[in-house]
Amino acid sequence: MNGLTLSPALGWPLGAAIAVAMAVLAVLTAVMHVKHRLRSDETLAACIRRTVLCLLVAVMALTPSIAAPTALRAVNTTDVVLAVDVTGSMAVEDAGYESAGGISRIDAAKQAVDGIAAAYPNSSFAALRFGVSGTLDVPLTPDTLAIRSWADTLSVEPTSLSTGSRLDAPIDQLLLTAKSIRAEHPQDAIVLYLITDGEQTSTKARRTYSSLRQYFDDAFTVGVGSTQGGKIPQTGTTPGASHEQSQWVMDPSTGQPGISAMNEKNLKDIADELSGRSVILSQGQSVASHVSDKVSRRWRVSDDAKRRERVTPIVWPFAIAAAALLTWELGAWIVMSRRSL
Structure with a gap:
């Protein structure tokens, strides 16, 4: 009434x-x-x-x-796709974001997701995580609260499930998601944020991201962690379980705790394949200044539950x-x- x-x-x-x-x-x-x-x-x-x-x-x-x-609500015709790395190395506490330092890479990724959501007001978002494989957790939605809630639930995959970091793990799911968005909203501007430490430990050669270029108008690879790296804590047998800081993932070749470091070269290479840009996060920095210049100026009216x-x-x-x-x-x-x- x-x-x-x-x-x-x-x-x-x-x-x-x-x-x-x-x-x-x-x-x-x-x-x-x-x-x-x-x-x-x-x-x-x-x-x-x-x-x-x-x-x-x-x-x-x-x-x-x-x-x-x-x-009904007016929605900007910019669609932001978020892909977050949840491999075991994302638990290393060598990352920084804004005023925080010495935090885990996954925590820096969570804050980055929150910052991206704030940087694209009234836009739509889709979110997926990737570890052993890529999984679409949140289909395209204008509900930024859903994206922030999803980010809060992010945790690294259990050590027992890890098969090594594969940077190409999200490609197939990203292709399906981007193709679906493009088919449903052909005039939208679609932006990708790939948040990862850039580490590739799998012995298999990495597939190129260039197949995604036809669907995304702009792309960013967002690096979390440090090039000095840190020891990788073991995680529980179920996703989200706590880990003991005194237990580390061991390097079988040395018998010592393995060291994981952010790989800036991989991040830049993937950004080049996507015709995008590479952003390296550290203490005192955020994603707020890395908003796409291809943001749509158009709006559409959509139904909302x-x-x-x-x-x-x-x-x-x-x-x-x-x-x-x-x-x-x-x-x-x-x-x-x-x-x-």
Whole structure:
């Protein structure tokens, strides 16, 4: 059911201040007329006109609006696909993001996802994780809360399931996802963010990402971790299980804890294959400054399962009345000026 509400276009602090000031001015106008009516040439009509004009401005400052429930929302035609590495090396605590340092790579990836979601307001997102294989967790949705919630649940895959880091693991799922988005929204701008440490430990040669180039308008490889690297903690037998920091993944060739380091070359090579850019995250840096310049300027209206309230301002009747009173005031001033000559 529709309802009348107040929704100041200038915000409540400024809108309320203007409304109060104009209301006080209206009262003063009436009081001064009554107090000085015998010594002033102001007519009663002029007093009423000026008082009403002040009150109209006060009402417009508070912006009367009609609130109505709706399931429709305007969505920017930019689609952002997020692919996050969840291999065991992402548990290494040598990453940084903004003010945080010495955090795990997966935690830096989570913060990067949150930053990307904030950098593309009103856009749509799809999210997948990759380790042993690529898995689409969140199909394309304009719900940024769903993407942030997904990022919060990200954890590295168990050590027992690991078969070595394969940077080409998400290619097949990315192809399916991007092809589906392009078929459904052929005019959209599709941007890819591949968040990984760039490490490739599999003995198999990595497949090229160039097959994705036909579907993505822009792409970023986002590197987390450090080139110095760190020891890889063992993770539990189930995804998301905690790990003991005293237990490390051992290097069978040396019998010592294995060292995982971010590989900047792999990140740059993949970015080149995608005709995109490589971004290396560290303490003091974020993804906020790495927003695609191919963001769409177009919008579409889509249905949303989440019902929301649409607020429609109805200021125009008050504006017409105020304009009429101002015209009247101007005419009265011109007549009065000519009489004074």
